[in-house]
Amino acid sequence: MYLSSLRELALGSRLKALSDHFYQAVDEVYRACGAGIESRWFPVLRYLRDVGPTTVTDMALAIGQTHSAVSQLADRLVDAGMVVRQRDPHDGRRSVLALTEAGDRALGTLGPVWLAIRRGMAESLGPKGAALLDAIDGCEQALAERPLVPAILRQREALASVHVDIVPFEPALSEHFRRLNQQWLERHFRVEEVDRALFADPQGTIIAPGGAIFFARYADEIVGTCALIHEGEGVYELSKMGVDENYRGLGAGRKLLDAAIAEYRARGGRELFLESNSRLRRALAMYERAGFVRQPQVRPGSHYQRADVYMVFRGA
The missing domain is CATH 1.10.10.10 (Winged helix-like DNA-binding domain superfamily/Winged helix DNA-binding domain)
Known part of the structure; x- marks a missing residue:
């Protein structure tokens, strides 16, 4: 039920x-x-x-x-x-x-x-x-x-001083990676085969090939996640950005995005891109503020049927 x-x-x-x-x-x-x-x-x-x-x-x-x-x-x-x-x-x-x-x-x-x-x-x-x-x-x-x-009010007061922090992937958090992304995918689109493959084995499909996964943690609750997928030769995809809809306003999405960009730079990456959908206006605005620029065409060979937006990072 x-x-x-x-x-x-x-x-x-x-x-x-x-x-x-x-x-x-x-x-x-x-x-x-x-x-x-x-x-x-x-x-x-x-x-x-x-x-x-x-x-x-x-x-x-x-x-x-x-x-x-x-x-x-x-x-x-x-x-x-x-x-x-x-x-x-x-x-x-x-x-x-x-x-x-x-x-x-x-x-x-x-x-x-x-x-x-x-x-x-x-x-x-x-x-x-x-x-x-x-x-x-x-x-x-x-x-x-x-x-x-x-x-309850004492707990609420205590939570008022708590901030979101970003933690790296560990196997015990794999279920949160699936949960948070499946939540917004099922709400706005549908879960595709490429999503299911990543959810089933994030360590094998993202971490092992040279990527990274980050989680937003608030008061010991995992409220957001995103992935940096290594496409090879310094090329990375920002993907699987999902924040629990009940925890908006905490800045979790931007902190995840900043962590992924910082990791991309630390690895000496030469290209960072993302694919999204024009319906996700709030997310697209956040990406633009962080330095992503929308491209005139969708990405050739796109991974996702839902993707009608292709953005490339041009931040300083």
Whole structure:
């Protein structure tokens, strides 16, 4: 599933989808069994039966929902005849929620249904169900001890002082070379056979023949890459420039480009070129600022079907 690839970023969305699934499943069970309640009513009804009359504020705190959500749910339960609002016998200035006789009767018949739900959950989810409950317990405790928003904002503040650095190729980074380039190729064009060959073995197809690969690193995350491909006799191609679209504005692309140009010069290269596409206007503008000059024709014998731009480095 797509959301699973986003990990922590999609945690709320995934939990919401699971929550909706469980609500719908239990509602279907309740209907099949002739129960007179809905799954979303359960926390309030069960709490009132187990604890007794309580205020909306205390209820919200106990079941981990907002005051507004509990108040709206209480209104629905009052309309359904399951709950009544009454004066607090200990403090006449406030009201409390209490089960009606109808609510109490409805809950009193649900023991076998709840047992079936427990056992059906265990059968369907297996050990993962118990692990999920334990994980939820752990998450709730951790969030109570270390609130989430301040933790995220502290991390954001720390990242504000971090800069992109450029690191050379090492085999452990090969997957990032494929990932970052495949990301933009699939978004704008398609992955060609020449791309697949380079992705499959960057060390053998680029490094071993005398080329180089660079990576942009930000806070220990690889966010960009580019390659300097040796075409022979001092000729190099700047290729496979890819920056994660979620990390724009950090200057990663320009730092990668500068590193590749510096390497080309250090090797005493006599010609540096690149092939691109006219749709990639931002990239082309960056290449021009770095000293690449667009040629009137596409490069003879171009490697790529998508290439309609040929640029040669004329920088000082």
